[in-house]
Amino acid sequence: MRNRREKKINTQKSKKEKAMKKVLTLMMALLTALMMAGCEDDSGSNNNDVDKDIWIGKWLSTGSDVAVLLATYFQYDSVRVEFKEDMSIVLETHVKDGAWTTQNGIYAITKSTTGNVHAIDIDYTAFVQSGIIEFTEGTPDEMRLEAVQTTPNIGATPRTVETGFGSDATLGTANIQKYIRIE
Incomplete structure (x- = not known):
């Protein structure tokens, strides 16, 4: 009986660990995507000219x-x-x-x-x-x-x-x- 209970506990721990790993992986992927979006090359855009006065x-x-x-x-x-x-x-x-x-x-x-x-x-x-x-x-x-x-x-x-x-x-x-x- 003890073996069955330990197996059940280990199975529950394993499911929780897998769920936590998935959540952690998703969070890391989201963080990576946000960081990459913030570092995109904007050299082809006129973002730097937005505040430039028209007469310049x-x-x-x-x-x-x-x-x-x-x-x-x-x-x-x-x-x-x-x-x-x-x-x-x-x-x-x-x-x-x-x-x-x-x-x-x-x-x-x-x-x-x-x-x-x-x-x-x-x-x-x-x-x-x-x-x-x-x-x-x-x-x-x-x-x-x-x-x-x-x-x-x-x-x-x-x-x-x-x-x-x-x-x-x-x-x-x-x-x-x-x-x-x-x-």
């Missing part, structure tokens, strides 16, 4: 997108601008039948709480500009900029988020620069 990158204005004021008075046929994440900016202007000129500086964009037109201040080595900027996501992304020189003072009044693009009675739309993203 290189932009080009050429042909009829160059502001009439810049094309007429300065003979610009192309303008490139690069907004960097460290708040530095590179402006490259090309004179018709001439060479490229580069201005470096820093910028600050004050985001609007009421729309997609924002205030911008740009401090280049040789001059300072203020105005407004607008970004439109698309293929390609587009940017509009209307900024005037404020230092040295030339008597121009910067457009504001409230006044909007083309609202200067003297300049109208002649100072609105249009860009497309190139990088």
Whole structure:
């Protein structure tokens, strides 16, 4: 009788041990799957760009997108601008039948709480500009900029988020620069 009882106890222990091993194996498999999911390669995705501001990158204005004021008075046929994440900016202007000129500086964009037109201040080595900027996501992304020189003072009044693009009675739309993203 004692042998039967021991066999029964051993059988029950064996069933419990097997069940525990199954549970432990399932838990280990789940833990492994979770760890592997957390370590997946995301190099093909744009997860790192989620928080990147739309203006970061290189932009080009050429042909009829160059502001009439810049094309007429300065003979610009192309303008490139690069907004960097460290708040530095590179402006490259090309004179018709001439060479490229580069201005470096820093910028600050004050985001609007009421729309997609924002205030911008740009401090280049040789001059300072203020105005407004607008970004439109698309293929390609587009940017509009209307900024005037404020230092040295030339008597121009910067457009504001409230006044909007083309609202200067003297300049109208002649100072609105249009860009497309190139990088």
